[in-house]
Amino acid sequence: MDGQDALLTAEALAFLAALHRRFEPERQRRLQARRIRQSTFDAGALPDFRPDTAHIRAADWRVAPLPAALQDRRVEITGPVDPKMVINALNSGAKVYMADFEDSTSPTWANLVAGQQALRGAVAGTLEFTAPNGKHYAPKPFAEQAVLMVRPRGWHLDEKHVLVDGQPMSGSLFDAGLFAFHNARALAAKDRGPFFYLPKLESMEEAQLWNDVLDHVEAELKLPRGQIKATVLIETLPAAFEMEEILYALRDRIAGLNCGRWDYVFSYIKTFRRHRDKVLPERGQVTMTQPFLRAYSELLIQTCHRRGAHAMGGMAAQIPIANDTAANDAALAKVRADKLREVTAGHDGTWVAHPALIPLAQAVFDERMPGAHQKHLTREDVLVTRDDLITPPIGSITRAGFEGNVEVCVRYLAAWLDGNGCVPIHWLMEDAATAEIARAQLWQWLRAGDLYLDDGTPVDETLFERALMKLPSLASTDIPGASRINEAIGLLDRLTHADELEAFLTLPAYRRLD
Template sequence: MSHIKINAPIEPGFDRILSESALNFIAALHDRFSDRLGKLLGVRGRQAQSIRNGTFPRFTPDTAGIRADTTWKVAGATGAPGLEDRRVELTGPVSEPEVVAALNSRAKVWLADLEDATSPTWSNIIGGQLNLFNAIRGNLPGVNNREQPTIGLRPRGWHLPEKHLIHVDDKGSQSETSGAMVDFGLYFFHNARRLVDNGSGPYFYLPKLESFREARLWNEIFVFAQDYMGIPQGTIRATAHIETITAVFQMEEILWELRDHCAGLNAAGWDYLFSLVKNFRNSPKWVLPDREHLTMGLPLLQAFADRLVSTCHRRGAHAIGTMGNLMTTHPDKEFVASELVKMREDKAREASRGFDGTWVAEPGLVDDALEVFDAALGNKPNQLDNRRVDAHACAEHMLDVSGLDTTVTEEGVRLNIRVAIGYMNEWLGGNGNVALENLLEDASTAEISRSQIWQWIRHSVTLDNGKQVTRDLVERYMGEELAVIERHPADHYTEAVEIFRKSALGEDFPEFLTMPAYTDHLVDRVSKGAVFAA
């Protein structure tokens, strides 16, 4: 019989999460679905190579029937208490202080994030599960909000492993587990029944999907998990992130595959920009400007948003807007006030385009976002009746970079260096939600930063100061930026620079910054002197 071996310390309280019965569920998920996942990741690699070779994604003729059929709908919020009104969703890590702050906020939904906003240390992953376990049972000190946000969990993406939990099959062969299955499995096993009893449900956000076949795998996992736990089919609801260029052309198919468990789609703008840079990095046509100019106001991103809203509403799914990541604790209050005006304008544009809700990265942003969506929605819980029949975003619109100002500045290069290295320094220390350069940065913005550097070097971009971007120039700028950074004994800048060099300055381009960083630097970063369990 297969089982899970724990290759990490058992810290106080972890035994509650890592119970034998919970680990048996993880083993069952691995037995049933790991081969399928491996094949899908292989398809990803071949598809990415095809795009780099010049075959741009398009709508799939094989699934035209799904898109043409006007009769089907997704489950949506029907029978999913707490998901009817999602006008403001707060996202963030799952450390105890941040869980308390999130649950005390006025957000309608809280996305407990084990992916981009969490550094996947052993303590963070299992400690986060323990914090959620306690919060759902009302056992987390400091939570005093009688109208707490509905909780949804974002597990890690399909590509990320969990190297501290090892699957051992009945022949003794060992393999690492899937981070996504571990995160989903532990949360669902421990909390699904309690959430239903509390008048809510087990709700999830599905990151980094690249095809409808990956959504199909999630749906089959949901069916299996509900049967395993004796919970009625359709209890689970999931919101899929549309954050890759391939998923944009399969939104309808993703909804179809998840339809009995689907609540909506989220327009994940920052990750989508990373996907554009990553997939089209070999094309000089797709050299994008400084990151600060990559906003949802760009025509190709407006087309992305319009198609997402119209697709969702045609199928009865919620359309959730992109992230506001202003840091309201910034010491310059005039700066915060001016940036809040911009954020409110962005949220008003989202509401006017038909989005049913939006995202913010900090509790201090919730009230401003609520005011905007309250004004737009009034007493209605959503805008599903706005079918956006005026939206005609086709493939050409979503791939249109004509007229885009491609100016790259010296400060843009320096900013990307600071963000990429500064973020990885914090990430290696266990912090995945980092205050940098006046914003709250997560893995997605670090990915954009290092990807743009790689792309600018490859295409020998000329800066506004007349200099050409080369590895030597980036090395010089990096040395100058590092020379003025205040250092602390617990910093990890040496490792962060090594990761940056490999991911931004090398000939090869790692598909995800966090994969080699996790394997090479984070796996063994566990507490010393604790007990290991088999």
């Protein structure tokens, strides 16, 4: 396809092949360790703080100092890597733009190549885009742009289009490696990294693998050691018990930890998929004010500030509601309350999914956090136990909540199969994380036994099938991915009826992508 040869030069391919050959065996060992640990949870074990790493938690150490570009991160915007999005995000007024190859990008080969091209053009200062309607887009001068950070795909995902010795290479290594190969020296010359966001880690060993990879990249590209900085998303329940250890494994390059709230909820469901006493209520009731999520957020703040790292808050998924002022005001009030909670608790910054939310989030942080960050707030009042992190909230499942899970999962999956990884549904920007919550809850709810909606209706196969039957009519609409609605219904139906919960929705779905 266009641009592929300019990206995948002989030198770039050799660089990627070396990454694969050196680190693929350890990646596979880490993935096997995940499966083994999950089997213990399925048998009734509970996650806990590791006794073998207590010395790390007890020792006095701090992470390496951060460059000027990462000192103030009060508002970060995230989104996919198509050229228009890249330009709009860089111009958005946010402090940081996280260019996302993971949850908000459907990893078609065309999307990945176009995304790498767009980021390469952004770094070089040559990126421009003209929409079909003739509107022209170009980035602001470099000094006015958001700081670029890149989120590669997680360790669990392959890149089937690039084979090394007959094996597909890691999606993580492809995304991060190709970006670094083409852009690392230019970014280093501007004191802009490169900077990465690392997703879905489950252990300090997985963090150590990333550190070894980034050490290797620096050596191969002749960058100073520690030039590459990384922020880790704490978006799995096992990782919440290893935050100190993850910081330690990456201590020479870690910039902070982030509360990846939606993936974290998904991970909670997945971890306790066989635990009848750990069933969560519907997604709308699982907010950050719930005790188990508040404990996770406050422990992250305490851990990061103790070690000198940023503690980043979570995503506001709301998008402006056109033609309904009252509904829009109510949505913005929720965003404001959420950001006020974060900055008051001690977070050093937050995420938004839509540029229109940047002024609101920034105003909240500007008022309560006049400095670049608030790492001086050590939160010594926080004392979080294992049970604080794993005790589920009390709540219910409404008919609207159950049917909403079915609809969101089908609509998002249809759009994803059609090449769109970031989809507005009912005035929320949905990505893979929220779709994962929806389908994992459905799988667990249908197996919990004696579970009822708040109106007394049994949560069973009949309820699920009736919800599915309402959706085929969407195939005749103009929503994203409408042509693949029936395919998405079939895939959700099979995944929900499977004996085992699929680790990630995107694994079977990826096989259907070009």
